Amino acid sequence: MASRNQNRPPRSPSTVSPNSLYSIGIIIFFPQWRRLKKDGIDEVPLDKRRRIGAGRMVGPASTGRARQAFAVVNNKPDGTVTNDMGSAEGSDCAPVEFTKEKVEALLNEKSKGKKFDHKAKLEQMTEYIKRLKLCIKWFQQVEENQVIEKEKLQSAMESVEKKCTDTEVAMRDKVEELNLIISNLKTTIFSLEERVTKEELDKLDAIESHRKENEARVAGEKLQASLSAELEKVRQEKSAAEQKAASFEDMYKRAQEYNVSLQQYNSKLQKDNETHSESLKRVEMEKLTIVENLSNLRCHNKALQDQLTSLKASQDELIKQKELLSNELRCLRGELQQVRDDRDRQVTHVQDLTAEVLKFKESTGKSCVELDNLTIKTNALEEICSSQSEQIQILQQQLASANEKLKTADLSASTTRTEFEEQKRIVCELQDRLADAEFQLSEGEKLRKKLHNTILELKGNIRVFCRVRPLLPDDGVGTEAALISYPTSTEALGRGIDLMQSGQKFPFTFDKVFSHEASQQDVFVEISQLVQSALDGYKVCIFAYGQTGSGKTYTMMGKPETSEQKGLIPRSLEQIFQTSQSLEVQGWKYKMQASMLEIYNETIRDLLSTSRSNGLDMSRAENGVPGKQYTIKHDANGNTHVSDLTVVDVCSIKEISSLLQQAAQSRSVGRTQMNEQSSRSHFVFTLRISGVNESTEQQVQGVLNLIDLAGSERLSRSGATGDRLKETQAINKSLSSLADVIFALAKKEDHVPFRNSKLTYLLQPCLGGDSKTLMFVNISPDPSSLGESLCSLRFAARVNACEIGIPRRQTTVRPTDSRLSYG
Numbered sequence: 001m002a003s004r005n006q007n008r009p010p011r012s013p014s015t016v017s018p019n020s021l022y023s024i025g026i027i028i029f030f031p032q033w034r035r036l037k038k039d040g041i042d043e044v045p046l047d048k049r050r051r052i053g054a055g056r057m058v059g060p061a062s063t064g065r066a067r068q069a070f071a072v073v074n075n076k077p078d079g080t081v082t083n084d085m086g087s088a089e090g091s092d093c094a095p096v097e098f099t100k101e102k103v104e105a106l107l108n109e110k111s112k113g114k115k116f117d118h119k120a121k122l123e124q125m126t127e128y129i130k131r132l133k134l135c136i137k138w139f140q141q142v143e144e145n146q147v148i149e150k151e152k153l154q155s156a157m158e159s160v161e162k163k164c165t166d167t168e169v170a171m172r173d174k175v176e177e178l179n180l181i182i183s184n185l186k187t188t189i190f191s192l193e194e195r196v197t198k199e200e201l202d203k204l205d206a207i208e209s210h211r212k213e214n215e216a217r218v219a220g221e222k223l224q225a226s227l228s229a230e231l232e233k234v235r236q237e238k239s240a241a242e243q244k245a246a247s248f249e250d251m252y253k254r255a256q257e258y259n260v261s262l263q264q265y266n267s268k269l270q271k272d273n274e275t276h277s278e279s280l281k282r283v284e285m286e287k288l289t290i291v292e293n294l295s296n297l298r299c300h301n302k303a304l305q306d307q308l309t310s311l312k313a314s315q316d317e318l319i320k321q322k323e324l325l326s327n328e329l330r331c332l333r334g335e336l337q338q339v340r341d342d343r344d345r346q347v348t349h350v351q352d353l354t355a356e357v358l359k360f361k362e363s364t365g366k367s368c369v370e371l372d373n374l375t376i377k378t379n380a381l382e383e384i385c386s387s388q389s390e391q392i393q394i395l396q397q398q399l400a401s402a403n404e405k406l407k408t409a410d411l412s413a414s415t416t417r418t419e420f421e422e423q424k425r426i427v428c429e430l431q432d433r434l435a436d437a438e439f440q441l442s443e444g445e446k447l448r449k450k451l452h453n454t455i456l457e458l459k460g461n462i463r464v465f466c467r468v469r470p471l472l473p474d475d476g477v478g479t480e481a482a483l484i485s486y487p488t489s490t491e492a493l494g495r496g497i498d499l500m501q502s503g504q505k506f507p508f509t510f511d512k513v514f515s516h517e518a519s520q521q522d523v524f525v526e527i528s529q530l531v532q533s534a535l536d537g538y539k540v541c542i543f544a545y546g547q548t549g550s551g552k553t554y555t556m557m558g559k560p561e562t563s564e565q566k567g568l569i570p571r572s573l574e575q576i577f578q579t580s581q582s583l584e585v586q587g588w589k590y591k592m593q594a595s596m597l598e599i600y601n602e603t604i605r606d607l608l609s610t611s612r613s614n615g616l617d618m619s620r621a622e623n624g625v626p627g628k629q630y631t632i633k634h635d636a637n638g639n640t641h642v643s644d645l646t647v648v649d650v651c652s653i654k655e656i657s658s659l660l661q662q663a664a665q666s667r668s669v670g671r672t673q674m675n676e677q678s679s680r681s682h683f684v685f686t687l688r689i690s691g692v693n694e695s696t697e698q699q700v701q702g703v704l705n706l707i708d709l710a711g712s713e714r715l716s717r718s719g720a721t722g723d724r725l726k727e728t729q730a731i732n733k734s735l736s737s738l739a740d741v742i743f744a745l746a747k748k749e750d751h752v753p754f755r756n757s758k759l760t761y762l763l764q765p766c767l768g769g770d771s772k773t774l775m776f777v778n779i780s781p782d783p784s785s786l787g788e789s790l791c792s793l794r795f796a797a798r799v800n801a802c803e804i805g806i807p808r809r810q811t812t813v814r815p816t817d818s819r820l821s822y823g
C-alpha cells in the first residue's frame with residue numbers, strides 16, 4: 001500500500017480529482033460502494049474498479065478525505081481541476097467547493113433572526129437560494145459531467161457492447177465451433193462410452209475371467225500345493241523307496257558278501273572241520289593208542305605191581321630169608337665167631353695142638369682136615385650171603401624203577417585224558433559253530449532271496465528290455481547309426497533308444513536297452529536274477545516280441561552248440577541246475593519238469609510228443625483228422641495244465657538239451673518273404689520247479705516260462721498269401737490279444753480277455769498279476785523295417801508303462817507226510 005502511495009503526486013486535501021467526484025456519485029448512488037469504500041478500496045478487485053469508472057481512490061488517507069469532503073470540480077479540457085466553492089456570484093468563474101458537512105449544513109440550515117423579520121429572512125432565503133442554486137449548479141455540473149461521463153461510458157459501453165457483440169459473435173462462432181467440437185466430442189464420448197461400456201463389459205468379462213482364473217489359479221495353486229505336497233510325498237516316498245532299494249541293494253550286496261564270506265567261512269569251517277575231524281581221528285587214534293598204551297601200561301603196571309607184590313613178597317621173603325640168612329649169618333657169624341673163637345681157641349688149641357700136634361703130630365692129623373672143611377664151609381656161606389644181598393639190591397632197584405615207570409605212566413595217562421577232554425570240547429565247540437554257520441548260511445540265503453525278490457518287486461513285475469540286433473548282410477542299405485541312436489544322458493544311459501524316421505526323432509525308454517554290440521552273456525546277466533526267482537518259488541515269464549527276423553529266436557534260443565551264442569533258454573536252464581545243486585548243501589532238493597509246446601494257427605502242438613516226432617500228430621491235425629485235443633486248465637493254485645501234454649522229469653542240463661533239440665526239430669518253420677527261417681508259431685518252454693528243504697520243511701513251487709513269440713508283421717509287408725496269410729492273421733490276432741490282456745490288466749479292468757487267444761489263456765497265471773514278467777522287444781536295424789520297429793517300440797512302451805499286480809512266491813511248509821506235488 002505504501003509503495004502505491006509513494007509514486008503518487010501530493011494532492012491538496014481540499015481537492016479531489018474528477019474521478020473522485022464520480023466516486024462520490026457512485027458513493028451516493030451505490031450504497032454497496034460505500035460499504036466497499038468503508039472496507040477499503042484496495043479490497044475491491046482491480047477489474048471491478050476499472051469497470052466502475054475512471055475514478056480512482058487510492059490509499060486509506062485519500063479515502064477518508066473523500067468521505068468527509070464534497071468538492072465541486074471542473075473538468076478542464078487540459079484536465080486540470082478547479083474549485084467551485086465560493087459565493088453564488090462567483091459561480092461563473094470561481095469554483096465552489098462543497099463538503100458533505102457544508103451541504104448537510106446547507107440543507108439543515110434554519111432561518112435565523114426574528115420571526116417576523118421578513119426582509120432578513122428574505123435575504124437569508126435569497127442567500128440560501130443562491131447557495132442552493134450554487135449547490136444545484138454544482139450538482140447539475142456534476143450531473144453534466146456525469147452525463148458526459150455517461151455518454152463516454154455509453155460509448156465505451158457501446159464499444160464494449162460492440163466488442164461484446166463481436167465477442168458474442170466470436171463466442172457464438174466459438175460456441176458453434178465448440179458445439180461442433182462438443183457434438184464431435186459427444187460422438188467421441190458416445191463412441192468412447194460405447195467403448196467404455198464394451199470395455200467395461202470386457203472388463204467385467206475380464207474380471208469374471210480373472211476371477212475365474214483366480215479361482216482356477218487358487219484351485220490350481222491348491223492343486224499345485226496338493227500336487228507339490230503329493231510330489232513331495234512321492235519324492236520322499238521315492239527317495240525312501242530309493243533309500244530302501246539302495247539299502248536293500250546294499251543289504252543284498254552285504255548279504256551276498258556275507259553269503260560269500262559265510263560260504264568261505266563255511267568252506268573254511270568245513271576244511272577246519274575236516275582237519276579237526278582228521279586231527280580228531282588222529283587224536284582218537286592217539287587216544288586209542290594211549291588208551292591201549294594205558295591199558296598196556298596198566299597191565300604192565302599191574303604186572304609190575306604183581307611183580308612188585310611178588311617182588312615185595314619175594315623181598316619180604318628175601319628179607320625174611322635175608323633176616324634168616326642174617327640170623328643164619330649172625331648165627332653163622334656167631335658160629336663163625338664161635339668157630340673163629342673156636343678156631344682161635346682151636347688155633348690156640350691148634351697151636352696148642354700144633355704144638356701138641358707138633359708134639360703129637362703123628363698122633364693127631366685129623367683135626368686140621370676138619371678145620372679146613374669148616375673154613376671152606378664158612379667161605380661158601382659168606383659168598384651165599386653176599387650174593388643174596390646183591391640180589392636184594394638189584395630187586396630194590398628194579399622196584400624203584402618200576403615205581404618210577406608207574407608214576408610216569410599215571411602222569412601221561414592223566415595228560416592224555418586232559419588232552420582228550422580238551423579235544424572233545426573243541427570238537428563240540430566246532431560242531432556248535434558249524435551248526436551256527438549253517439543256520440546263518442540258511443538265514444542269509446533266505447534274506448538274499450527276500451532282498452532279491454524285493455529288488456525285483458521294486459523294479460516292477462512287468463519289465464521291458466529292448467534288444468537291437470546287428471545289421472546282417474541281407475539287410476537293406478544304410479547304417480544302423482543313421483536310424484537308431486542311444487542317448488548318453490545319465491538318466492537314459494543304457495535305457496534309452498532313439499529312432500529316426502523321415503527326419504523325426506522318436507525317443508523311447510525301457511528298463512534296459514541292449515545295442516547291437518550286446519553279447520548273449522550281457523543279456524543273460526540282466527535276466528539271471530529273474531531266472532533265480534523261479535527257484536525261489538515265483539512264476540516267471542520271459543517272452544520275446546518283435547517283427548520277423550528281428551532276433552527273437554536268437555535271443556531266446558541262440559545257437560546252443562556254441563557257448564558264446566547260446567541264448568537265454570539254455571543259459572537259464574544251466575543256471576537253474578547249477579544253483580539247485582549248490583543249494584543242496586543247504587538241504588534243498590529240487591524236482592524239475594519240462595514241457596514244450598507251440599501254438600500254431602491257434603492250435604496247440606506238443607513238441608515233446610513221440611507221436612508228433614514221428615509226424616503222426618501233426619499230419620493228422622493238418623489233414624483235418626482230429627489229433628490230440630490239448631485243453632488248457634488252471635487250478636486254484638494258479639498252476640496250468642494242458643491235457644495230454646508231454647511233461648518230462650529232468651535232472652540235468654544234458655537231458656534238457658536233448659529235449660530242446662527234439663523240440664527245435666519239431667518246431668514248424670515256415671518260409672516267408674521276410675525270413676527264410678521264420679518261426680510262424682509261438683514257442684512256449686515251461687519248466688516247473690518244486691523244491692523242498694529237508695531241514696526247514698519248506699516247499700517252493702516256481703514256474704519258468706520262456707517264450708519265443710511268432711514274428712509280428714503287417715500283412716502288406718509279409719506278402720503272404722494262402723496258408724501263410726492265415727498264419728499271419730492268426731499270429732497277429734494272438735499278439736493283439738496279448739496286448740489287450742496286458743492293457744486290461746494295467747487298467748485294472750474287471751474283465752481281462754485271457755480267453756481271446758490260446759497264448760493268453762495259457763499264460764493267464766503268468767500274466768495275471770502274481771508273476772514276474774519280462775518282455776524283450778527285438779528290433780531290426782534294417783532301414784526297410786523302420787515302420788515295424790516303430791510299431792514294436794510303441795507297443796513295448798505301452799507295456800512298459802503298465803503296472804500289473806505284485807508277484808507272489810509260492811511257498812509252503814511241508815506237512816509231515818506229504819510228498820512233492822506237481823502242478
Ligand SMILES: Nc1ncnc2c1ncn2[C@@H]1O[C@H](COP(=O)(O)OP(=O)(O)OP(=O)(O)O)[C@@H](O)[C@H]1O
Pocket residue numbers: 468469470472516546547548549550551552553554555675677678679680709710711712778
Ligand atoms: N544279436 C544278434 N547277433 C547276431 N546275429 C543275430 C542277432 N540277432 C539276430 N541275429 C541273426 O538274425 C537272423 C534273424 O534272427 P532270428 O531268427 O532270431 O529272428 P526272429 O525274430 O526269431 O525271426 P522269426 O520271427 O521269423 O522267427 C538270424 O540269422 C540270427 O542269427
